[in-house]
Amino acid sequence: MAESIIKIEGLTKTFGSGATAVTALDNINLDIRQGEIFGIIGLSGAGKSTLVRCMNLLERPTEGKVIVDGMDLTALHEKELRQARQAIGMIFQSFNLLMQRTALDNICFPLELAGVSRKAARERARELLRIVGLEDKEKAYPAQLSGGQQQRVAIARALATNPKVLLCDEATSALDPTTTLSILELLKRLNRDLGVTVVVITHEMKVVEQICHRVVVIDNSRIQEIGTIEEVFRRPKTEAARKLVFPQTEHTVKFSGKGKFLRLAFNGNTTDRPIIAEMVLKCGAPVNIAFADTKVIDGRMVGHMILQMPEEPEIVRKMLSYLDSQNIIYVEER
């Protein structure tokens, strides 16, 4: 097992005081390993954004420790903390670029703060622009760039000081599906090539599924579940994880009949093969499609479907093992 890079111990964050106090995070313990892509997923209001902002102390925890690369950030003085922050890159949902600076000068910004000479900073910034594929946009201002390009500049800026960790706070939530995919690919590549540990905060399952090695599900200010993508997505143990993997729709209908109902989730990992039809042919028994809400995004199927299964347990078993073999996630519908 790789070494720990971010260790969170007994972290609690309360906003306000007295009777109006709100607990955003409640006794969080977490160990993020060097070099991994770690996902933090939860519905809005779950506390995940507060958690990531505690990782560089943009938000100071009410209780607990935040240890990054062996240093307890909560014990540092202002000046030491600023130094430590240079080793933690961060990108945001709204990019947060300096609007009056060019792409190149935006990337130079953290280097200026670190006291790097102007010439060396520009050289480094150009190299980073090449890495994120924007070498021709050096003189462009953020307003002249698309959302995806702005996020690339933000990533380059976050990486300028060679941080060990890159925190991504809903970094793809403002982007369209195609751009999201390309940004995720970039993060994956940077993780592989530079060895930077990536922490991804999101409410979108497909983001986590796309790039994360491990994921933690946050709900109600607490950690509900933690594990590999496989574990959490294929067999969600808690209600909170199930809610994320199988989002409830308004038109959930009461189904009647004898066979069990199964809710299938398509998270963009399946091809356009007729999976249900193949399952029916292979197992030699029909299923009833009781509800379906799927769409194809970039050639990948996303959405969910409710099947009424045959009554014979033997056939149901066969069907489930077929779904397993196709990497389809399912849960029994009650």
Place this chain on the structure above:
Amino acid sequence: MNIVEMIPIIVKELWATIYMTLASTLASYILGIPLGLILVVTDSDGIHPNPAVNRVLGGIVNALRSVPFIILTVAVIPVTRFIVGTSIGSTATIVPLVIAATPYIARMVESSVKEVDRGVIEASLSMGASPLQVVLKVLLPEAKPSMIIGAAIATTTILGYSAMAGFVGGGGLGAIAINYGYYRNQTGIMIVMIILLVLIVQIIQEIGNIIARKTDKRIR
């Protein structure tokens, strides 16, 4: 005196007006920018909250802004005499102008700087920027276009104040309007003064808009 005979006087006082306005604006900005920045930085949601400083400075700014300019001018005559040596003429008028305009400009600067996206400030803090670096490298450059628009408004307001000062012994176009247009009932002179003041305001405003548009990288 008819208008043609008045021309040399008008030209002289036109320069006096421009001198008073520009000198006062400059001095007021030198004092108002730091004051406005302190108001933003020490605010409860600022980067270095300090309620005591914020409340005291905010109180002084509000108090000064509550006094009508013409009353302020008379009230600070001892101060003016102490600094300039006289309370009459263009240079003397600069003292009350600066006292009146500084709090006004501080508020303008404060409001421009507050427009800077919170997320951008947060991003710079996440990169390890100190409060001073945030002010110098983020707040001021990002707020610059808005501050230039504010400067045009502030300059025209100061121009208006300087004309008012003509009532109480200040120089400039306002003094001509009062002394000839009003006391000697020369309607023609009054109209010419009004037209000149309107023209100057238009020019300042237009220059401000052009510079702001040229420097703002958010559009284009």
